[in-house]
Amino acid sequence: MYESLALEHSSTVDRAAEVLRQALFAGDLAPGTPLREIALADQLGIGRSSVREALGVLIAEGLVTRIPHRGVVVTELDPAQIHDVVAVRLVLETAGAHAWPGATDEARGAVRASMADYRRLAQVGAPARQITEAHLAFHRSLVALTGSRRLVAVADQVSAEIRLALAHLDRLRLNAVEQVAEHQALLDRLETGDTEGVASALVAHLDDAETSLVQTLYVAEP
Numbered sequence: 494m495y496e497s498l499a500l501e502h503s504s505t506v507d508r509a510a511e512v513l514r515q516a517l518f519a520g521d522l523a524p525g526t527p528l529r530e531i532a533l534a535d536q537l538g539i540g541r542s543s544v545r546e547a548l549g550v551l552i553a554e555g556l557v558t559r560i561p562h563r564g565v566v567v568t569e570l571d572p573a574q575i576h577d578v579v580a581v582r583l584v585l586e587t588a589g590a591h592a593w594p595g596a597t598d599e600a601r602g603a604v605r606a607s608m609a610d611y612r613r614l615a616q617v618g619a620p621a622r623q624i625t626e627a628h629l630a631f632h633r634s635l636v637a638l639t640g641s642r643r644l645v646a647v648a649d650q651v652s653a654e655i656r657l658a659l660a661h662l663d664r665l666r667l668n669a670v671e672q673v674a675e676h677q678a679l680l681d682r683l684e685t686g687d688t689e690g691v692a693s694a695l696v697a698h699l700d701d702a703e704t705s706l707v708q709t710l711y712v713a714e715p
Contacts, residue, residue: 509537509547517556517567519622520660524569528557556657568657572707578655579703582632583695585648589635590691593683596638601683604638607631608680615669624669625660631676658706 513533516522528548534541548565551557558568570578593601611627629652636648675698682691 505543506546510550522567526567528565578651579699581651586635587692589638592638600638604634607634612673615673
């Protein structure tokens with residue numbers, strides 16, 4: 494009986510964590526948004542203790558942060574942190590671009606497949622969460638061209654750090670198809686062997702992404 498109760502409680506916590514996780518990845522909760530236990534318990538129809546544990550799960554994942562005297566808030570990166578993440582992504586993805594000529598057919602095919610998936614989701618107006626996942630999957634596939642599992646692991650880590658901010662930005666953007674066109678242009682350059690052109694385009698692309706994130710989410714109030 495006690496084991497059954499423990500499993501039921503665990504299931505409630507897991508479900509609550511997943512509901513909150515989906516809202517975060519959909520961009521419904523902007524970085525810095527406070528997450529109040531009482532309000533969440535009412536909205537989810539569960540006890541505060543379950544909410545507290547669900548938030549603990551998300552804290553461990555880095556999706557939310559507990560701040561002294563403020564409680565739990567949606568994790569946000571300051572402009573300097575965003576710049577650092579973008580700098581790491583540039584190094585990783587440029588390495589991937591340069592690796593294209595010697596990459597396996599499987600790795601190159603993964604880039605093409607991720608681009609096709611990204612395009613399809615944008616064209617049908619898929620939810621922001623799905624578009625963000627496809628967006629990040631394309632960039633991950635570029636890093637995977639290196640054939641290095643360690644570099645891909647680093648890419649996954651930095652993507653996780655910026656995913657919430659990017660999800661919120663993707664939700665606010667009204668030009669998903671235009672964004673897809675920019676990524677398709679990167680792939681087109683790879684297909685023609687213009688790896689240096691891709692490297693230069695990545696600088697501009699990621700610089701624009703950094704600027705958009707900072708201006709949209711963290712512009713200081715006058």
